[in-house]
Amino acid sequence: MYRISQMQVMPGRPDLNQKKIIAEIGQAKADGISLIIFPEMAVPGYMLGDKWENDRFVLDAYNKNEAIIKATEWNITAIWWNILPKINERWDDGRIRKYNAAFVAYDWKIVSNKWTGDSILKTLMPKYREFDDERHFYSLLKLSQEKNIDYKDLLEPYDLIINWEEKKVGVIICEDMWDDDYYAKPVEILKEKWAALIINISASPFGIGKSDKRDRILAIKSLWIEMIYANNVWIQNNGKNIFVFDGSSVVFNNWNKASQAKAFTDKNLDEWNSVENWETEIEKICNALIYGIKEYFKLIKKDKVVLWLSGWVDSAVVAALMVLALGKENVITVNMPSRFNSKTTQNLAQKQAEILWIEYYVFPIQDAVDLTALEFEKIFGKLPSWLVLENIQARDRGSRVLAWLAALKGAVFTNNWNKSEIAQGYATLYWDVNWSICPIWDLYKTQVWELARYINSSKGNMILNDIIELIPSAELSENQNVDEGLGDPFNYEYLDKLLYRFVELRKDPVDILEYYRDWRLTEELNLNFKIWEYFADAKSFIDDLEKVYRNLGLFFFKRIQAPPIIAVSKRAFWYDLREAVLDDYLLDEYLELKGQLFWQ
Structure with missing residues (x-):
């Protein structure tokens, strides 16, 4: 034998x-x-x-x-x-x-x-x-x-x-x-x-x-x-x-x-x-992530993790994966509300911790954010812009609360970023790009939702359905109030499939524009809606296409500063997909095709 x-x-x-x-x-x-x-x-x-x-x-x-x-x-x-x-x-x-x-x-x-x-x-x-x-x-x-x-x-x-x-x-x-x-x-x-x-x-x-x-x-x-x-x-x-x-x-x-x-x-x-593995693709992904997390923590000789439990699906999925990989006794979570965080997400975060039986703390950050803003006003004579204030909230959570809590607990803290967000730079330096490991960085947002539903169906309802159904939002300003139906500025079904063509399949905007010109975009991207139902005209479609492509290249400077990721896709960011910080450039072929569409 x-x-x-x-x-x-x-x-x-x-x-x-x-x-x-x-x-x-x-x-x-x-x-x-x-x-x-x-x-x-x-x-x-x-x-x-x-x-x-x-x-x-x-x-x-x-x-x-x-x-x-x-x-x-x-x-x-x-x-x-x-x-x-x-x-x-x-x-x-x-x-x-x-x-x-x-x-x-x-x-x-x-x-x-x-x-x-x-x-x-x-x-x-x-x-x-x-x-x-x-x-x-x-x-x-x-x-x-x-x-x-x-x-x-x-x-x-x-x-x-x-x-x-x-x-x-x-x-x-x-x-x-x-x-x-x-x-x-x-x-x-x-x-x-x-x-x-x-x-x-x-x-x-x-x-x-x-x-x-x-x-x-x-x-x-x-x-x-x-x-x-x-x-x-x-x-x-x-x-x-x-x-x-x-x-x-x-x-x-x-x-x-x-x-x-x-x-x-x-x-x-x-x-x-005679052993057969009759596994769906999402089951394989789930098993790979659990195994990768468990063995990585052994490699770095750590057994405890701290993570931000926000009340949204990304952090809930990461918390569930950590419990499955490390055991509930080794997972410590914290909710860090500002005045922009709704009672909806705060309550969901607490309930999520309860169903996972994990350690949970609430650490409000508004006083610290206000103090920082006042110090800026004293020095510069005016308050920071709204964008700066949004980033102050995010950075206070990471560099102060999570870092101190991890040190206190003898743990490392982990990242909840997904591939859709990092591809578009929808993240804050020295907050989202901190941490020790990115468990779901190589999954698009739609895959995160799919993984959440799989975990519930196979592991026993570990993630609240209300969290899965909740509109995603950063909750960093009044314009991101989930109770008013306001959230992230993306249609994730369309964005993820567009990014997949750029990242995994290495397509150029010329290819996408040709699909659009030939009325094949819905079919090529396998969308569940007609593209003209989402974009009113060629100009709005082209503006969005160029923004997505420009952001993908521009925000490499953020991705390069991030911690290690568990690679599971056909093309993972960083060493699997080798990038450089480059100026924005659209091919002559693209510009010619764009002009033709505008003159139709």
Whole structure:
């Protein structure tokens, strides 16, 4: 039998990962397993930033192989990933050359491959989104070009004994399976060389829609063969984005899914297990966020959190997620009303705390805000503008109340910002962009509502329905009175779908304007209303389009100052979507099309 070890990989700790691998091999031998498979980056971890430039660390990680090889005595085969340094060869940056490599050992010895010796090298190096392999690793493709050898000759299956039977086994690494946009096709080459089993060892973070795409690829590539996808669990980060590795290791056999490991757990998957994850996308998102929060707090060695419970859906969802991840005894909430906060939201906040059974305080801020305003008047001879007064309220909540409460409780405080707001800069510096982690930053407002309803349906009515139905508002001025039906200046259904085209799909305003010109915008954005029901004419539509696009670019300077976010979408802000502070610019093509619409 074979076993997929869906291990929890600790990035930057090859010593701890080595111990786990050796322990797993020992347990596999005791269980009569003949082949055990570990995920990519199993020894050093994957997202290490430029720690890969520390040659001594690289050599230390590589040297961990020796004890792993020795652990394979008594007729067990192990396949694992590690860094392969070549001290006498140089990489483009002048440092020692490093390969992303898989190793195979059997009965205390490395199993050699016909062409690449004691390892299998990663063929395809991703250089998009969060992946930066080409920054650090030399690929099999580059090696083949350097040696003037056809890359196909460097891909060779192993002859391994599995269940007392010799079998040709191809080993590939992560991106080698996702080859649609590459000329090199490692899976097809190995199938042509009669591989009956192909093992893809991966370090692949969770993303919305990603598991479905992976299953489609595996189904197609498993025609006439068996394919194994082995992934790790836990969290890894690049400083700003926290990526949740879900595991979800899976086996396909001739188009069919044979077995699958449970997501977000280090429970192993054996050959004859049959575990299906019949989860909706919002269920996967919820599980990813809970797991990410729980493991991030372990990483920073904190167990308590303070958050602002405002009476609106964002803070209620964050509070529920924190309870599910950390336990209700570790969640501390505070409501901080000014004269603009309605009794409606204040009462809802208190009731929300009561149904979650969490610690709750009320800390009014109006006196402190008034005092600050008077000090301004003394110095400058006049009161601050209304906009400044709005920001003073927000900053007083964060820098004074939450910061002090967190220090008093030995906790950190967390952010309630969502993706719609941060994309439009609808946030206050030194308030909304403070905190230790942004749990729902990668969810648009409409997704936050969907998540709230899912939590209630699956976890037991943890969020008040009145909060879900309440009009969203900042409640920082009389113009944002929820009791009068006043709130945020957005139609979130339209805004979120427009932002999705700009952020995730990388569309330009030209594309949106063409949809509008051709009467296809409602269909392309999948709206539940006709676009002309919301915008009276072309001018109002174009003015709004340009404002949304301009704000998206302009307010990057706010996003860059924010704390780490849990990335779950197809394109998360910061390192996943690499931005720069740039001047506003609309293409000539857009301006020409805009002029045509105005003259119609």
